Amino acid sequence: MLTADIPPNQTIYIKNLNEKVKKEELRRSLYCLFSQYGRILDVVALKTQKLRGQAWVCFSEVTAASNAVRQMQGFPFYDKPMRIQYAKTKSDCLVEAEGVYDPNAKKKKKQEEKAERKRRAEEVQQSATANGSAADNNRGPTSFRPASGGGDQETIPPNNILFIQNLPHGTTSMMLHVLFQQYPGFKEVRMVEAKPGIAFVEFEDDIQSSMAMQALQGFKITPQNPMAISFAKK
DNA sequence: AGCACA
Numbered sequence: 001m002l003t004a005d006i007p008p009n010q011t012i013y014i015k016n017l018n019e020k021v022k023k024e025e026l027r028r029s030l031y032c033l034f035s036q037y038g039r040i041l042d043v044v045a046l047k048t049q050k051l052r053g054q055a056w057v058c059f060s061e062v063t064a065a066s067n068a069v070r071q072m073q074g075f076p077f078y079d080k081p082m083r084i085q086y087a088k089t090k091s092d093c094l095v096e097a098e099g100v101y102d103p104n105a106k107k108k109k110k111q112e113e114k115a116e117r118k119r120r121a122e123e124v125q126q127s128a129t130a131n132g133s134a135a136d137n138n139r140g141p142t143s144f145r146p147a148s149g150g151g152d153q154e155t156i157p158p159n160n161i162l163f164i165q166n167l168p169h170g171t172t173s174m175m176l177h178v179l180f181q182q183y184p185g186f187k188e189v190r191m192v193e194a195k196p197g198i199a200f201v202e203f204e205d206d207i208q209s210s211m212a213m214q215a216l217q218g219f220k221i222t223p224q225n226p227m228a229i230s231f232a233k234k
Numbered sequence: 235a236g237c238a239c240a
Contacts, residue, residue: 013237044239056238085237092239 003085010094011058011087012065017045018078019053030057032214033077033207036231038064042093058091071157077207158206159231160185162213164199168225175221176201183212200232 012034017026027043034040038059045055059065065086074081164176173189180186180201185208190200203209209231218226 011238015236042239046238046240048238048240050236051238052236054236054238058239088237 006086006088008062008066009086009088009090010060010062010065011056011091012068013054013056013085013087014082015054015085016080016083017053017055018080019047021078023047026055029077029207029211030055033075033210034059034068034072035214036210037068037071042091044091056087056091058087058093067155071155075158075206156231156233158210159234160203160205160209161232162201162203162209163230163232164201165197165228165230166225167197167199167227168222169196171197171199171221173199179216179219180212183215184208186212 014030021029023045026045030043030045031040034057038061040057041060042058043055044058046052057065057068059068069084069086072082073084076082167176171191173191176189176191176199180189183203185204187202187204190202192198201209201212203212213229213231216227217229220226
């Protein structure tokens, strides 16, 4: 019961998920929603009697998991508030192949499994960006860090309004409209004449804004201007 | 409610 007793883990355990959502959609949506906190290595969701309504999201860093546990606690996801804890055990996708003194078949099998999971993790990433293929060829080499401040941008809680930075001079709201309107729930773009380089883009809800953020993060209107998208502050 | 790795 004391969920606070579970020690920090790179993987978060989510329950109270809407059981009507199909497994692949669930994995994809969780990937989109949580990738704002860091690099996701795997999303596991099973629909067995025992495991439906639950999922595991494995991050590359514990700090990402910690932020996710705090910020997304109770987030209404498919109409149900998510209940998030640290996972109780380490995810298989993290087991390091350092069984040096155990040269038997077990090790080989583990490595095969690891490769298999890696492949599946890549699948998740692909399907996560499949609907935003406009951004794919446009994406920077690695994930882009928003420019301003020190860098705890990741701790801004979700918002249906996105804050866009690093836009090239001459960007118009029309241009952004075209780009963002392709994502469900799009409402409007707002730009401030007095402040070039930034914009606000409003969606109907936090989930839809998250999806668009994930899809267009780092999108380059010019090669020098990868978009830095974060949630607007309330 | 339920902690896995189809």
